[in-house]
Amino acid sequence: MREVILAENAGFCFGVKRATDALEELLKAARPGEKIYTLGNLIHNEVYNASLRERGVSVTAPEELSELAEGACESAPVTVLVRAHGCRKETYAALADLAEKNSFFKWIDCTCPYVKKVHKIASECDPETQTFFLMGAENHPEVVGIMSFFDGEKQVFPSPDALEKALSDPEKDNLHKKTPVMASQTTFNLVNWYQSQEILKKLYTNFVIFDTICSVTEQRQKEAFDLSKRCDGMIVIGGRESSNTAKLYAVCKKNCSNTVWIARASELEPERFSRTHRIGIVAGASTPSEEIQEVYQTMSEIKENFEELLESQCKTLNTGDVVTGTVTNVTDAELQLDVGAGVTGYIKAEQITDDPAFKLTENFKVGDEVRAFVIRVSDIEGIAELSKKRVDADENWYKVVAACEDKTVLEGKVTEAVKGGVVIHYDGNRVFIPGSQTGVPKDGDLSTLVGTTVQFRVIEVKPGKKAIGSIRSVLRDARKAQEAAFWENIEVGKVYNGVVKSMTSYGAFVDLGGVDGMVHTSELSWKHIKSPADVVSVGQNITVFVKSFDPEKKRISLGYKTEESNPWNIFKSKYAVGDIVSVKIVNMMPFGAFAEIIDGVDGLIHISQIAMQRIAKPADILEIGQIVDARITEIDDEKKKVSLSIRSLLEEAQAAAEALPEEAAEEAPAVEAADEQ
Numbered sequence: 001m002r003e004v005i006l007a008e009n010a011g012f013c014f015g016v017k018r019a020t021d022a023l024e025e026l027l028k029a030a031r032p033g034e035k036i037y038t039l040g041n042l043i044h045n046e047v048y049n050a051s052l053r054e055r056g057v058s059v060t061a062p063e064e065l066s067e068l069a070e071g072a073c074e075s076a077p078v079t080v081l082v083r084a085h086g087c088r089k090e091t092y093a094a095l096a097d098l099a100e101k102n103s104f105f106k107w108i109d110c111t112c113p114y115v116k117k118v119h120k121i122a123s124e125c126d127p128e129t130q131t132f133f134l135m136g137a138e139n140h141p142e143v144v145g146i147m148s149f150f151d152g153e154k155q156v157f158p159s160p161d162a163l164e165k166a167l168s169d170p171e172k173d174n175l176h177k178k179t180p181v182m183a184s185q186t187t188f189n190l191v192n193w194y195q196s197q198e199i200l201k202k203l204y205t206n207f208v209i210f211d212t213i214c215s216v217t218e219q220r221q222k223e224a225f226d227l228s229k230r231c232d233g234m235i236v237i238g239g240r241e242s243s244n245t246a247k248l249y250a251v252c253k254k255n256c257s258n259t260v261w262i263a264r265a266s267e268l269e270p271e272r273f274s275r276t277h278r279i280g281i282v283a284g285a286s287t288p289s290e291e292i293q294e295v296y297q298t299m300s301e302i303k304e305n306f307e308e309l310l311e312s313q314c315k316t317l318n319t320g321d322v323v324t325g326t327v328t329n330v331t332d333a334e335l336q337l338d339v340g341a342g343v344t345g346y347i348k349a350e351q352i353t354d355d356p357a358f359k360l361t362e363n364f365k366v367g368d369e370v371r372a373f374v375i376r377v378s379d380i381e382g383i384a385e386l387s388k389k390r391v392d393a394d395e396n397w398y399k400v401v402a403a404c405e406d407k408t409v410l411e412g413k414v415t416e417a418v419k420g421g422v423v424i425h426y427d428g429n430r431v432f433i434p435g436s437q438t439g440v441p442k443d444g445d446l447s448t449l450v451g452t453t454v455q456f457r458v459i460e461v462k463p464g465k466k467a468i469g470s471i472r473s474v475l476r477d478a479r480k481a482q483e484a485a486f487w488e489n490i491e492v493g494k495v496y497n498g499v500v501k502s503m504t505s506y507g508a509f510v511d512l513g514g515v516d517g518m519v520h521t522s523e524l525s526w527k528h529i530k531s532p533a534d535v536v537s538v539g540q541n542i543t544v545f546v547k548s549f550d551p552e553k554k555r556i557s558l559g560y561k562t563e564e565s566n567p568w569n570i571f572k573s574k575y576a577v578g579d580i581v582s583v584k585i586v587n588m589m590p591f592g593a594f595a596e597i598i599d600g601v602d603g604l605i606h607i608s609q610i611a612m613q614r615i616a617k618p619a620d621i622l623e624i625g626q627i628v629d630a631r632i633t634e635i636d637d638e639k640k641k642v643s644l645s646i647r648s649l650l651e652e653a654q655a656a657a658e659a660l661p662e663e664a665a666e667e668a669p670a671v672e673a674a675d676e677q
Contacts, residue, residue, distance in 0.1 A: 003278045004299045007227055009220040010237075010283035011292050015084035015112025015186075016043055020288075022110050023081055027055060030079075037068065037080045039087055040141060043286035044242035046463050047264045062091045069098035072105040079106045085141040086111035086119065088148040114186045114214045115142055119149045121183050121210050127152025130208075131178040135163070135196050136185025137405060143185050153178065158407065160195035167203050171487060171551055180207045186214040187244065187285075217244065217285065224248045224282045228255035233276035235268070236261045237295055238284030241461055243405030245284030246398045252282065261398055265294035269322050272371070273299070317343050317377050317384055322391060327368040332360050337370060343384050347372055351387040354425065393428030393465075400429050400467050404458040409474055413453050417446040424456060429467060431458060437470035482514040490556070492546050498558075500540045508532040510544055510558060517556030519544060524560050526567050527600050535560075567600025568640050574598075577632050583644065585626045593618040595630065595644060603642035605630060612650050 012020060019042060026036060037060040041049050049059075060068060060080065072078035080095065095107040111119075118134075125132050132154040136143040143156055157163040167176070182200055184193050193213055200207050228234050234252040238245025240263055252259045258276065262268055273279055279299055283292045317323065317339065325337030325345045335352070337345040347370070349360055364370070373390035377383075403410055412426040414433075421434040433456065440446055460468040498510035498517070507520040524535045536542060544558040563569060575581060575597070583595035583603065592606040610621050622628070634643035 004296065005227060005231065005278065005280050006292070006296050007220070007223050007280065007282040009216060009223050010281065011285075011287050011289050012043075013214065013216045013220075013285040015114060015214070016285055018112070019043075019081070019084045019110035020048075022108055023052075023057070026079060026081065026108065027057070031077060033076045035068075035072075035076060035078045037078065039080055039082050039091070040085070042081070042083050043239075044244070044284070045239035045263075045286040045288065046241065047239065047291065048286070048288050062087065062094070065091075065094055065098060069102050069105040072102050074104060077104040077106070079108065081108045082110055083141075084110060084112040084115065086115045086145040087141070088145050089119075089123075090148065091145075112186065112214075114212065115146070118146045118183050118186065118210075118212045121181070121212070122146055122149035125150050125152065125181050129178055130181050131155075133157060133163070133180055133182040133200075134184065135159075135182070135188050135193060137407075140185065140405075142187075146183075146185075157196070160192050160199055163196050164199045164203075167199070169484075171484075176204070180204055181210070182207065183210040183212045186212060187217045188213055190218040220244075220282070220285070221247065221251055224251045225255065227280040227282065228252040228259065231256055231276075231278045231280040232258060233273045233279040234259040235279065235281045235295060235299070236283070237263070237265075237281070237291055238287045239263055240397060240401055240465065241463070242284045242286050243402060244286065246402040246405065248282055248284055249398045250402065252280075256280075261395070262295070265291055265298060268295055268298055270298070272322070272324060274324070317374060319374050319377055321374045322371060323374060323384075323386070324369055324371050325386070327364055327366055327370060330361055330364050330366065335360060335364055335370065337372070337386070339384060339386075343377070343382055345372065345374075345384045345386045347386045347388050351375075351389055353389070389428050396427035397429055397465050399427060400431070400458055400465075401461055404461050404467070407457055409455050409457060409477075410469075411453060411455050414449040414451065417450055422446050422449050424454070424469060429465065431456065431467045431469040433469050433471055437468075437472045439472045439475045479514050486513065486515045487551055490546060490549055492548060495543060495545045496558075497541060497543055500536050500538050500542060502538060503532045503536075505531065508536055510542065512544075512556070515554075515556070517544065517546070517549075517558040519558045519560045523547070523558065526561050526565065567598060571598055571601040571642075572635075572637070575632060575635075577635055579632050580629055580649065581632060581644075582627055583630050585622050585624055585628065588618045588622065588624065590617060593622050595628070597642060597644075601642065603630070603632070603644040605644045605646055609633075609643075609645035609647045612647060612654070 023038070023042065030036060035058070036056065037058050038052070039060060039062070041059055042052065043049070065080065068078050068080070082095070092109075098105050099107055122132055127150070131152065132150045134143060134146060134154070134156050136156060137158055138156040147154055147156065155166065157166065180200060182196070190213060197209055200209065228251065234256045236245060236249045236252055236259060238248070238261070245261070249259065249261045258272070260269070260272060281292070281296055281299065323339045323345070325339035327335055328338050329336035333349055335347040337347065339345040352358070352360065370388060371391045372386035372388045374384055375387050376385040402408070410426055412424040412431065414422050415425050416423045421432055422438060424431045424433060435446060437459075438446060438449060440449065454471050455474045456469045456471045457473050458467050459470045459473070462468070496512045498512045501509045501511045501516060503509070507518045508524065509516050509518050521529060521532055524532055529535060542560060544560050546556060547559045548557045549555065581597055583597050585593050586596045586602060587594040592604050593610065594602045594604055597603050607615065607618055610618055615621055628646060629649055630644040630646050631648040632642060633645045633648065
């Protein structure tokens with residue numbers, strides 16, 4: 001006995017139904033020449049939206065409202081309908097203002113009452129004493145609208161983890177300075193909402209929480225979970241762009257492997273359920289009741305007369321069909337299947353996976369059931385060429401849609417560089433990455449990415465299973481994480497190995513690994529230098545240490561010169577007062593000459609210490625570059641000054657010379673006496 005069960009909460013939710021009913025009434029009462037618009041797509045269902053376009057309903061955007069109002073007249077009045085998601089605060093104001101100025105321009109507010117409730121909560125918050133937290137998807141139209149109603153400090157968190165990370169970050173201490181008011185997107189996951197509340201309660205002693213979740217979404221997912229546990233076949237109905245439907249599919253697929261996702265009744269493949277006994281049907285919040293009823297009716301008719309339908313299906317097999325076959329033979333080159341209708345199906349390895357290391361004999365066995373797309377049929381030979389990849393791509397599309405909504409990081413291989421970007425294959429689906437989103441510099445060679453495995457996000461999905469992704473956003477997040485880790489661990493005195501990134505007249509900027517710091521010119525050398533280029537060069541690896549840092553302004557002051565390399569300390573370790581040193585004359589002044597003792601330390605030879613006799617100027621005796629010996633006569637450690645004297649050595653030499661004849665005279669008699677003996 002075959003059973004078909006339709007979920008009680010299938011199809012339009014209260015808010016969506018309210019909007020679609022209002023539009024239907026508007027269409028019935030429309031005057032000749034009246035133009036009807038929806039502010040954004042009314043629902044996430046391309047089939048329904050296409051039917052609206054056929055009936056003359058157009059989609060507009062906030063920036064086009066002024067132009068529409070200007071063109072509204074008696075012969076061509078304009079009516080704009082605001083969808084259940086609502087819109088921004090300023091858009092509501094603009095609509096009201098335009099309608100007041102032109103009686104032929106009207107608007108109908110179909111914002112869901114649950115969403116309106118969150119608008120009111122946000123607008124009544126006090127920016128001076130409160131901060132507003134919203135749990136939800138930041139770029140979702142509903143969330144964008146809600147956040148526009150609060151002018152103070154606010155933040156959106158997509159998950160409990162994101163909330164906890166932000167509130168536990170010491171650098172975001174400003175989030176704790178005011179009383180937090182927390183609400184949620186109306187379709188936020190209930191389990192995650194409870195977790196978010198616990199986190200807020202743990203980190204705050206004062207808080208205000210508003211429960212703004214619409215329970216229909218949670219009931220729908222719970223019903224899908226329970227139904228898929230009881231059934232051996234599940235049908236999920238909804239648009240490919242609907243994250244709500246994607247989540248339903250994920251829930252059902254987890255419990256029932258024989259789950260299909262269709263956007264409309266015409267996509268239904270009854271043969272898929274030829275061996276099922278209980279079939280469940282669920283639908284997303286944007287699925288029209290007509291589509292649901294058509295699917296239910298179709299499956300109910302099959303239930304009543306399935307044998308007759310099966311007999312008609314077995315008569316022929318056509319190119320483009322999707323069939324379920326039983327594996328009869330496995331090699332690493334292909335699978336052989338019994339697909340009925342007296343036809344043997346073959347699936348070549350390349351029509352199963354793109355992975356050359358994938359072994360069919362390790363992953364399939366005789367008796368397995370495989371769904372495949374019919375590429376070619378030969379009635380004469382009784383064989384059919386099949387493709388499993390084509391079917392997998394359709395079933396995996398929901399992952400792409402869900403990943404777009406949740407901003408999930410995916411991983412795939414870049415297979416080709418095309419005009420304007422590159423292409424990534426992900427689970428059988430092509431994702432186009434525009435050049436600006438690859439992370440490759442402008443005018444760079446995109447072909448360098450071909451063959452590499454990269455992480456990316458899906459940032460947009462379009463009808464026809466077209467997906468646009470971004471590698472750059474993942475790289476940007478990685479850099480932010482690296483930067484956050486850096487600021488968590490930085491401390492004064494910490495040593496880093498960095499690379500000189502650029503130079504200015506006042507210092508050198510050093511890349512410390514995603515974060516830049518600056519070494520001021522005065523910190524590059526103990527000597528006076530004209531430019532940082534006198535000491536370092538761009539691209540050079542140098543060792544620096546943190547002198548100070550400002551996390552708020554993201555500024556780091558670095559040091560390069562060390563006490564060990566301080567010329568004065570080197571001088572003090574080698575020389576003392578009284579030592580005789582060889583010095584080079586480097587400069588002369590009227591009062592004396594400066595001589596280099598070691599690199600970076602000069603001593604002064606006062607004019608009175610240059611010669612034995614009085615001289616008019618140092619140049620009378622010395623010249624620049626001349627090497628002379630001098631005695632260290634004084635070291636001023638506080639002022640880091642050294643006094644030298646050449647005269648001291650001259651006087652010492654003169655004294656020695658004058659003493660020499662007397663010594664000779666004393667020794668002479670002794671020599672003579674020795675000779676006499």
